[in-house]
Amino acid sequence: MFQIIEYIKFLFKSTNQHGVHSPFVYDLITKCFYDKTKYNDYAKLSSYRNALLKNTQSIDITDFGSGSRVFKSNSRAIKAMAKTSGTSVKRSQLLYRLVRYFKPEHTLELGTSLGIATHVMALANSKNKITSVEGCPNTVTFTKQQLDDFNINNVTLENSEFETSLPKLKDNTYDLVFFDGNHNKEATLHYFNELVESAHNDSVFIFDDIHWSKDMVNAWETIKAHPKVTVTIDTFFWGFVHFRKEQVKENFVIRL
Numbered sequence: 364m365f366q367i368i369e370y371i372k373f374l375f376k377s378t379n380q381h382g383v384h385s386p387f388v389y390d391l392i393t394k395c396f397y398d399k400t401k402y403n404d405y406a407k408l409s410s411y412r413n414a415l416l417k418n419t420q421s422i423d424i425t426d427f428g429s430g431s432r433v434f435k436s437n438s439r440a441i442k443a444m445a446k447t448s449g450t451s452v453k454r455s456q457l458l459y460r461l462v463r464y465f466k467p468e469h470t471l472e473l474g475t476s477l478g479i480a481t482h483v484m485a486l487a488n489s490k491n492k493i494t495s496v497e498g499c500p501n502t503v504t505f506t507k508q509q510l511d512d513f514n515i516n517n518v519t520l521e522n523s524e525f526e527t528s529l530p531k532l533k534d535n536t537y538d539l540v541f542f543d544g545n546h547n548k549e550a551t552l553h554y555f556n557e558l559v560e561s562a563h564n565d566s567v568f569i570f571d572d573i574h575w576s577k578d579m580v581n582a583w584e585t586i587k588a589h590p591k592v593t594v595t596i597d598t599f600f601w602g603f604v605h606f607r608k609e610q611v612k613e614n615f616v617i618r619l
Contacts, residue, residue, distance in 0.1 A: 369574040373599045377618040387607065388594065388615055395464040396457070396598075396619055404486055408455050411482045411513055415445035425499040441477065441505070449479040454600065457619070458569075462487035465567055467538030472496065473525055473554060474544025474571075478506040478518075484541070485515045493518045496528050496544070525550075529557045537561050543571040548578035555586055562591070562606045573602040587614055 380392040418441035426437070450458065462470075462484050468491055475481055475497035485493055495518055497503045503522040510518055521528055525544060540558055545551065551570065562568065573583040583602050587595045594605040597616045 365576065366574060369580065370599060373574070373597070373616065374618070377597075377599075377616040379618055383615060383617075385594070385610065385613060385615075387605075387610060388596065388613075391464070391596075392617060395460050396617065398460050402456075402459065402463075404459060405456060407486060407513070408459065408483060409452070411509075412445065412449070412452070412455070412479060414509070414512075415449065415477055415479070416442050418442050418445075420505075422501040422505055424502065445477055445479070449477055450483070453619075455479060455483050458483045459487045461567075461569075462491060462539070465539065465565075467491050467567075469535065469537050470494070470539040470541070471532060471535075471537045471558070471561075472541045472543065474542070475506055475520060476502060476543075478510050480541060480543065481506070481518055482510060482513060482515060484539070485510075485517050489517060491517060491539075494521060494532065495519070496521045496523055496525060496532075498522070498524045498544075525554060529554065533557050533561055535561055536563055536566075538563075538566055540566070540568045541571070542569065546572050546575040546579055548582040551579065551582045552585055555589075559589065559591055564606060564608055566606055568604040570602040570604070572600060573597065574599055 380389055380397065383389045383392060421438050421440045424437045424439050458480055466488055470484055470491055470493045472481055472493060472495040475495040481493060481495050484491060497520065500522050503520050507520050542551065542554060570583065573579055586592060586604060591606055592604055593607050593610040593612050595614045596603040598619050
Protein backbone atom coordinates (compact mmCIF):
# COMPACT_ATOMS: atom_id res chain seq x y z
CA MET A 364 0.00 0.00 0.00
CA PHE A 365 2.86 2.38 0.83
CA GLN A 366 4.38 1.93 -2.63
CA ILE A 367 1.02 2.42 -4.35
CA ILE A 368 0.52 5.73 -2.55
CA GLU A 369 4.10 6.72 -3.34
CA TYR A 370 3.57 5.94 -7.02
CA ILE A 371 0.43 8.07 -7.18
CA LYS A 372 2.35 10.95 -5.60
CA PHE A 373 5.19 10.33 -8.05
CA LEU A 374 2.84 10.57 -11.05
CA PHE A 375 1.53 13.95 -9.88
CA LYS A 376 5.06 15.32 -9.44
CA SER A 377 6.69 13.79 -12.52
CA THR A 378 7.28 15.25 -15.93
CA ASN A 379 8.97 14.33 -19.22
CA GLN A 380 11.64 16.11 -21.22
CA HIS A 381 9.32 19.06 -21.91
CA GLY A 382 9.40 20.10 -18.27
CA VAL A 383 13.20 20.11 -18.09
CA HIS A 384 15.36 23.20 -18.67
CA SER A 385 18.75 21.70 -17.87
CA PRO A 386 20.61 20.82 -21.12
CA PHE A 387 22.45 17.99 -19.35
CA VAL A 388 19.26 16.38 -18.03
CA TYR A 389 17.33 17.08 -21.23
CA ASP A 390 19.98 15.26 -23.30
CA LEU A 391 20.04 12.35 -20.84
CA ILE A 392 16.27 11.96 -21.06
CA THR A 393 15.93 12.31 -24.82
CA LYS A 394 19.07 10.47 -25.91
CA CYS A 395 19.14 7.75 -23.25
CA PHE A 396 15.99 7.36 -21.14
CA TYR A 397 13.65 7.65 -24.15
CA ASP A 398 15.96 6.03 -26.72
CA LYS A 399 13.77 3.53 -28.63
CA THR A 400 16.65 1.89 -30.53
CA LYS A 401 16.43 -1.92 -30.58
CA TYR A 402 20.08 -2.67 -29.80
CA ASN A 403 21.39 -6.05 -30.94
CA ASP A 404 22.74 -6.68 -27.45
CA TYR A 405 19.19 -6.74 -26.08
CA ALA A 406 19.01 -10.32 -27.37
CA LYS A 407 22.06 -11.20 -25.24
CA LEU A 408 20.42 -9.61 -22.20
CA SER A 409 17.38 -11.80 -22.82
CA SER A 410 19.52 -14.92 -23.23
CA TYR A 411 21.19 -14.34 -19.87
CA ARG A 412 17.83 -13.82 -18.17
CA ASN A 413 16.21 -16.80 -19.89
CA ALA A 414 19.04 -19.09 -18.81
CA LEU A 415 18.29 -18.11 -15.21
CA LEU A 416 14.53 -18.51 -15.65
CA LYS A 417 15.07 -22.06 -16.89
CA ASN A 418 17.50 -23.01 -14.13
CA THR A 419 15.87 -25.39 -11.64
CA GLN A 420 18.86 -25.46 -9.27
CA SER A 421 18.35 -24.20 -5.71
CA ILE A 422 20.97 -22.54 -3.54
CA ASP A 423 21.06 -21.59 0.13
CA ILE A 424 21.07 -17.82 0.51
CA THR A 425 22.82 -15.84 3.20
CA ASP A 426 20.87 -12.56 3.26
CA PHE A 427 22.70 -9.57 4.74
CA GLY A 428 20.19 -6.97 3.53
CA SER A 429 16.60 -6.13 4.42
CA GLY A 430 15.41 -9.63 3.58
CA SER A 431 12.92 -10.77 0.98
CA ARG A 432 9.27 -9.84 0.79
CA VAL A 433 8.66 -12.95 -1.33
CA PHE A 434 10.81 -15.80 -0.02
CA LYS A 435 10.24 -17.31 3.42
CA SER A 436 13.09 -19.82 3.16
CA ASN A 437 16.81 -19.36 2.62
CA SER A 438 16.78 -22.22 0.08
CA ARG A 439 15.74 -20.55 -3.16
CA ALA A 440 15.38 -21.73 -6.73
CA ILE A 441 17.45 -19.80 -9.25
CA LYS A 442 14.48 -19.42 -11.61
CA ALA A 443 12.30 -18.03 -8.81
CA MET A 444 14.99 -15.56 -7.76
CA ALA A 445 15.40 -14.39 -11.35
CA LYS A 446 11.65 -13.94 -11.73
CA THR A 447 11.02 -12.00 -8.53
CA SER A 448 14.29 -10.38 -7.48
CA GLY A 449 16.29 -9.80 -10.63
CA THR A 450 16.48 -6.58 -12.64
CA SER A 451 13.46 -6.44 -14.96
CA VAL A 452 13.68 -6.45 -18.77
CA LYS A 453 12.76 -2.76 -18.96
CA ARG A 454 15.29 -1.77 -16.33
CA SER A 455 17.99 -3.98 -17.88
CA GLN A 456 17.56 -2.21 -21.20
CA LEU A 457 17.61 1.19 -19.51
CA LEU A 458 20.78 0.28 -17.62
CA TYR A 459 22.34 -0.88 -20.90
CA ARG A 460 21.54 2.48 -22.49
CA LEU A 461 22.87 4.34 -19.45
CA VAL A 462 26.23 2.57 -19.61
CA ARG A 463 26.43 3.20 -23.36
CA TYR A 464 25.59 6.85 -22.75
CA PHE A 465 27.97 7.58 -19.85
CA LYS A 466 30.71 5.13 -20.93
CA PRO A 467 32.00 4.38 -17.42
CA GLU A 468 35.35 2.61 -17.22
CA HIS A 469 35.38 2.00 -13.46
CA THR A 470 32.14 0.75 -11.92
CA LEU A 471 31.25 -0.49 -8.46
CA GLU A 472 28.14 -2.57 -7.85
CA LEU A 473 26.92 -3.28 -4.32
CA GLY A 474 24.75 -6.38 -4.57
CA THR A 475 25.56 -8.80 -7.39
CA SER A 476 22.76 -11.32 -6.84
CA LEU A 477 22.44 -13.44 -10.01
CA GLY A 478 24.42 -10.94 -12.07
CA ILE A 479 21.63 -9.68 -14.33
CA ALA A 480 22.61 -6.01 -13.86
CA THR A 481 26.30 -6.97 -13.74
CA HIS A 482 26.01 -8.66 -17.13
CA VAL A 483 24.22 -5.63 -18.55
CA MET A 484 26.89 -3.17 -17.41
CA ALA A 485 29.71 -5.41 -18.61
CA LEU A 486 28.14 -5.99 -22.02
CA ALA A 487 27.28 -2.33 -22.65
CA ASN A 488 30.93 -1.26 -22.47
CA SER A 489 33.75 -3.77 -22.77
CA LYS A 490 36.17 -1.17 -21.34
CA ASN A 491 34.09 -0.98 -18.19
CA LYS A 492 36.02 -2.63 -15.35
CA ILE A 493 33.38 -3.70 -12.83
CA THR A 494 33.87 -4.63 -9.21
CA SER A 495 30.73 -6.28 -7.87
CA VAL A 496 30.33 -7.08 -4.18
CA GLU A 497 28.04 -9.86 -2.91
CA GLY A 498 27.86 -11.16 0.64
CA CYS A 499 26.39 -14.61 -0.04
CA PRO A 500 29.15 -17.12 -0.96
CA ASN A 501 26.79 -19.54 -2.76
CA THR A 502 25.41 -16.71 -4.88
CA VAL A 503 28.92 -15.60 -5.81
CA THR A 504 29.92 -19.14 -6.84
CA PHE A 505 26.83 -19.52 -9.01
CA THR A 506 27.01 -16.06 -10.60
CA LYS A 507 30.73 -16.31 -11.38
CA GLN A 508 30.04 -19.47 -13.39
CA GLN A 509 27.04 -17.83 -15.06
CA LEU A 510 29.08 -14.81 -16.16
CA ASP A 511 31.86 -17.11 -17.38
CA ASP A 512 29.32 -19.07 -19.42
CA PHE A 513 28.36 -15.83 -21.14
CA ASN A 514 31.99 -14.86 -21.83
CA ILE A 515 32.02 -11.88 -19.49
CA ASN A 516 35.62 -11.13 -18.49
CA ASN A 517 35.56 -7.50 -17.31
CA VAL A 518 33.95 -8.24 -13.92
CA THR A 519 35.64 -8.94 -10.59
CA LEU A 520 33.31 -10.56 -8.07
CA GLU A 521 34.13 -9.93 -4.44
CA ASN A 522 32.52 -12.19 -1.83
CA SER A 523 32.29 -9.91 1.16
CA GLU A 524 29.86 -8.01 3.34
CA PHE A 525 29.68 -4.39 2.25
CA GLU A 526 30.91 -3.11 5.61
CA THR A 527 34.04 -5.21 5.18
CA SER A 528 34.77 -4.33 1.56
CA LEU A 529 33.96 -0.59 1.53
CA PRO A 530 36.99 0.54 3.57
CA LYS A 531 39.19 -1.08 0.91
CA LEU A 532 37.15 0.09 -2.09
CA LYS A 533 36.33 3.68 -1.15
CA ASP A 534 39.82 4.97 -1.96
CA ASN A 535 39.25 4.23 -5.65
CA THR A 536 37.55 6.62 -8.06
CA TYR A 537 34.36 5.42 -9.74
CA ASP A 538 32.53 6.63 -12.82
CA LEU A 539 29.43 4.66 -11.84
CA VAL A 540 28.24 3.17 -8.55
CA PHE A 541 25.12 0.99 -8.50
CA PHE A 542 23.62 0.58 -5.02
CA ASP A 543 21.44 -2.54 -5.03
CA GLY A 544 22.16 -4.48 -1.88
CA ASN A 545 20.38 -3.25 1.21
CA HIS A 546 17.08 -1.36 1.13
CA ASN A 547 17.58 0.13 4.56
CA LYS A 548 17.93 3.82 5.41
CA GLU A 549 20.87 3.54 7.80
CA ALA A 550 22.80 1.17 5.53
CA THR A 551 22.07 3.16 2.36
CA LEU A 552 23.26 6.42 3.89
CA HIS A 553 26.33 4.68 5.32
CA TYR A 554 27.30 3.30 1.89
CA PHE A 555 26.66 6.68 0.24
CA ASN A 556 28.75 8.57 2.78
CA GLU A 557 31.56 6.01 2.49
CA LEU A 558 31.66 6.35 -1.30
CA VAL A 559 30.79 9.99 -1.96
CA GLU A 560 34.47 10.97 -1.90
CA SER A 561 35.15 8.39 -4.62
CA ALA A 562 32.97 10.35 -7.06
CA HIS A 563 34.36 12.82 -9.57
CA ASN A 564 32.56 15.60 -11.43
CA ASP A 565 31.03 13.27 -14.03
CA SER A 566 30.28 10.28 -11.81
CA VAL A 567 26.77 8.91 -11.49
CA PHE A 568 25.38 7.01 -8.50
CA ILE A 569 22.26 4.88 -9.05
CA PHE A 570 20.14 3.86 -6.07
CA ASP A 571 17.68 0.99 -6.45
CA ASP A 572 14.17 1.07 -4.95
CA ILE A 573 14.23 4.59 -3.51
CA HIS A 574 10.48 4.27 -2.80
CA TRP A 575 10.80 0.81 -1.21
CA SER A 576 9.74 2.09 2.21
CA LYS A 577 9.32 5.27 4.23
CA ASP A 578 12.88 4.83 5.46
CA MET A 579 14.22 4.60 1.90
CA VAL A 580 12.29 7.73 0.91
CA ASN A 581 13.88 9.51 3.87
CA ALA A 582 17.31 8.23 2.84
CA TRP A 583 16.75 9.56 -0.68
CA GLU A 584 15.79 13.00 0.69
CA THR A 585 18.96 13.07 2.78
CA ILE A 586 21.10 12.15 -0.24
CA LYS A 587 19.46 14.88 -2.33
CA ALA A 588 20.36 17.47 0.30
CA HIS A 589 24.05 16.47 0.49
CA PRO A 590 26.28 19.46 -0.37
CA LYS A 591 28.29 17.51 -2.97
CA VAL A 592 25.14 16.46 -4.84
CA THR A 593 23.99 18.88 -7.54
CA VAL A 594 21.52 17.00 -9.74
CA THR A 595 19.19 14.16 -8.83
CA ILE A 596 16.63 12.33 -10.95
CA ASP A 597 13.82 10.29 -9.41
CA THR A 598 12.39 7.72 -11.84
CA PHE A 599 10.46 6.03 -9.02
CA PHE A 600 12.31 2.69 -9.08
CA TRP A 601 15.80 4.22 -9.47
CA GLY A 602 17.31 7.42 -8.17
CA PHE A 603 20.18 9.04 -10.08
CA VAL A 604 22.74 11.26 -8.36
CA HIS A 605 25.17 13.57 -10.14
CA PHE A 606 28.02 15.72 -8.82
CA ARG A 607 28.45 18.24 -11.66
CA LYS A 608 29.85 21.43 -10.10
CA GLU A 609 28.81 23.49 -13.12
CA GLN A 610 25.15 22.63 -12.52
CA VAL A 611 22.72 24.58 -10.36
CA LYS A 612 21.41 22.28 -7.62
CA GLU A 613 18.13 20.81 -8.90
CA ASN A 614 16.01 17.72 -8.35
CA PHE A 615 13.99 16.17 -11.17
CA VAL A 616 11.13 13.66 -11.13
CA ILE A 617 10.92 11.95 -14.53
CA ARG A 618 8.40 9.48 -15.94
CA LEU A 619 9.89 6.64 -18.00
